[in-house]
Amino acid sequence: MSLVWFRRDLRLGDLPTLTAAAESGDPVLGLFVLDDRLLKPSGGPRKDFLFRSLEALNEQLDGRLMVVHGDPETVVPKVAKAIDAEDVHISADYGPYGRERDRRVGEKVTLVETGSPYAVAPGRILKNDGEPYKVFTPYSRQWLEHGWRGPADTSAASATWIDPDEVKGVRRVKIPSEKEASDAAAGEAAASKQWKEFLDEVSAYDDERNRPDLDSTSRMSVHLKYGTIHPRTMLADLGKLRNEGASSYRRQICWRDFYGDILFQRPDSARENYVKKFDKIEIDSGKHADELFEAWCKGETGFPIVDAGMRQLNSEKWMHNRVRMIVASFLVKDLHLPWWRGARYFMQHLVDGDLASNQHGWQWTAGTGTDASPYFRVFNPITQGEKFDPTGDYVRRWVPELRGEEGKAVHTLKFGRPKGYAEPIVDHKHEREVAIARFKAL
Numbered sequence: 358m359s360l361v362w363f364r365r366d367l368r369l370g371d372l373p374t375l376t377a378a379a380e381s382g383d384p385v386l387g388l389f390v391l392d393d394r395l396l397k398p399s400g401g402p403r404k405d406f407l408f409r410s411l412e413a414l415n416e417q418l419d420g421r422l423m424v425v426h427g428d429p430e431t432v433v434p435k436v437a438k439a440i441d442a443e444d445v446h447i448s449a450d451y452g453p454y455g456r457e458r459d460r461r462v463g464e465k466v467t468l469v470e471t472g473s474p475y476a477v478a479p480g481r482i483l484k485n486d487g488e489p490y491k492v493f494t495p496y497s498r499q500w501l502e503h504g505w506r507g508p509a510d511t512s513a514a515s516a517t518w519i520d521p522d523e524v525k526g527v528r529r530v531k532i533p534s535e536k537e538a539s540d541a542a543a544g545e546a547a548a549s550k551q552w553k554e555f556l557d558e559v560s561a562y563d564d565e566r567n568r569p570d571l572d573s574t575s576r577m578s579v580h581l582k583y584g585t586i587h588p589r590t591m592l593a594d595l596g597k598l599r600n601e602g603a604s605s606y607r608r609q610i611c612w613r614d615f616y617g618d619i620l621f622q623r624p625d626s627a628r629e630n631y632v633k634k635f636d637k638i639e640i641d642s643g644k645h646a647d648e649l650f651e652a653w654c655k656g657e658t659g660f661p662i663v664d665a666g667m668r669q670l671n672s673e674k675w676m677h678n679r680v681r682m683i684v685a686s687f688l689v690k691d692l693h694l695p696w697w698r699g700a701r702y703f704m705q706h707l708v709d710g711d712l713a714s715n716q717h718g719w720q721w722t723a724g725t726g727t728d729a730s731p732y733f734r735v736f737n738p739i740t741q742g743e744k745f746d747p748t749g750d751y752v753r754r755w756v757p758e759l760r761g762e763e764g765k766a767v768h769t770l771k772f773g774r775p776k777g778y779a780e781p782i783v784d785h786k787h788e789r790e791v792a793i794a795r796f797k798a799l
C-alpha cells in the first residue's frame with residue numbers, strides 16, 4: 358500500500374507525488390492531517406479556504422480522503438502502519454515549521470519527497486560560487502535559464518484509492534468549517550476555471566497589473582498557496598503565449614519562487630530583519646502607537662488609498678498588490694511601527710497569507726529585506742493614489758464616505774473633506790522626514 362500525505366498540494370492534476378505513489382501499482386490512501394501547530398495561528402479566511410478545498414478534494418476522491426487530527430509525528434506513522442505502507446509520499450515543504458515537522462516525521466517513517474509547491478524548488482538556483490542569490494533580477498535570469506519540468510499527467514484515475522472506512526485503528530474526523538469566510542472559490546476545479554478565464558485576459562496584465570481600480574490581476578495567489586493549482590501548469594500555459602502580459606506574469610511567479618528561496622536560506626527572516634542593521638532602527642510603541650495601529654487596521658487613517666486598501670482586506674480578505682505596498686509603507690514609514698506588526702495583521706486576515714511572500718513583501722517595503730526599496734524612498738500615499746487609481750474608482754468602491762468625490766480628486770480631497778471621513782492621523786511630510794532621519798541615524 359502507498360500513502361499520499363497531502364499538505365499544500367490539494368489537487369490531483371499535475372501532482373508528481375501521485376505519480377511516485379502509484380508507480381508500484383499498489384492501492385493508495387490519501388491523507389490530510391489537521392495540525393494545530395498550523396491551524397491555531399492561521400486566520401479564519403485561510404482556514405475556511407483550506408477546509409473548502411479539502412471538501413473539494415474529498416469529493417474528487419468519491420469521499421476517500423482520510424482526514425485525521427493530531428501531531429503529524431504521531432498520526433502519520435500510525436496511519437502508515439495501519440495500511441502497512443512502506444513509503445509516505447509528500448511534496449517537499451520548505452517553510453521553517455514544515456521542514457522541522459518533516460524531519461521529525463521522517464525519523465519514524467520513510468518520507469519520499471517528489472516536487473515542491475514552487476516552479477523551481479528553493480535551494481536550486483545558486484550563484485557560480487555556490488552561494489544563494491540575495492537580489493531578485495540576477496536570480497530571475499538564472500531561474501529562467503534553469504527552467505522547470507512540464508506538468509505531471511495525473512488525475513484521480515492515476516491510482517486505486519483505498520476507502521478510509523476500511524482502515525482500522527485510526528480515528529478520523531470530519532472536515533471542519535469556519536465562520537470567517539472569503540468569497541474565493543476553493544478547490545482544483547475552481548482554480549483551473551479561474552486560471553483559464555484569466556489567461557484570456559493575460560495580454561493586458563503588464564499594462565494593468567498596478568491598477569487597483571481595474572481589478573485585473575489573476576487572484577490566483579490563494580490557489581498557489583494551497584496548491585489547488587501548481588505554478589508549473591500555469592507556466593506551461595504561459596509558455597504558449599507570446600505577449601508582454603504573459604512574460605510579466607511569469608516574472609510574478611518568479612517573485613514567489615524567489616521569496617520561497619530566501620525564506621529557505623534564512624528561516625529567521627520570517628520574524629527578524631533580513632538586513633540586521635535595521636535591528637537598531639527606532640520604532641514607536643506605547644498607547645499612541647497602538648491607537649495609530651488601530652486606525653490603520655480599521656482603514657480610518659484619513660488617507661483615502663490606505664483606508665480603501667485596509668477596508669478591502671477586512672472585507673474581501675485580499676488586497677491588490679500595489680495597495681499592499683502603499684499600506685505597508687504607510688505603517689512603517691508614516692506611523693513608524695515595526696513591519697512585523699503589519700505582517701501579522703495581514704497573516705490573520707489575508708486568504709492568501711503566505712509566510713514567504715508576506716514577510717518578504719513587508720520587508721521589501723520596509724527596506725529591511727532583499728534588494729529592498731531603499732528606506733529613504735517613502736511612498737506618498739496621495740500621489741500613489743493619483744497615479745495608480747487615476748479614476749478614483751478603487752477608493753470610492755471601498756470608502757463610502759468618499760463616494761461623492763469626483764475622479765482623482767478623491768485622493769487629494771482638495772475641495773474639502775466630507776463630513777464623516779477621518780482627518781489625516783499624521784502629517785505625511787513631517788513623518789517622511791522623521792523616517793529618513795531615523796534611517797540616517799543607523
Ligand SMILES: Cc1cc2nc3c(=O)[nH]c(=O)nc-3n(C[C@H](O)[C@H](O)[C@H](O)COP(=O)(O)OP(=O)(O)OC[C@H]3O[C@@H](n4cnc5c(N)ncnc54)[C@H](O)[C@@H]3O)c2cc1C
Binds near residue numbers: 579616678681711
Ligand atoms: C506587504 C505585502 C504582503 C504580501 N503578502 C502576500 C501573501 O501573504 N501571500 C501572497 O501570495 N502574496 C503576497 N504578496 C504579494 C502580492 O501582493 C500577491 O501575491 C498578489 O497581490 C496576489 O494577487 P494576484 O494573485 O491577483 O496577483 P497577480 O498579480 O495575478 O500575480 C500572479 C501571482 O504571482 C505571485 N506574485 C505576484 N506578486 C508577488 C510578489 N510581490 N511576491 C510574491 N509573489 C507574487 C502570486 O503568487 C500571484 O498570485 C504581498 C505583497 C506585499 C507588498
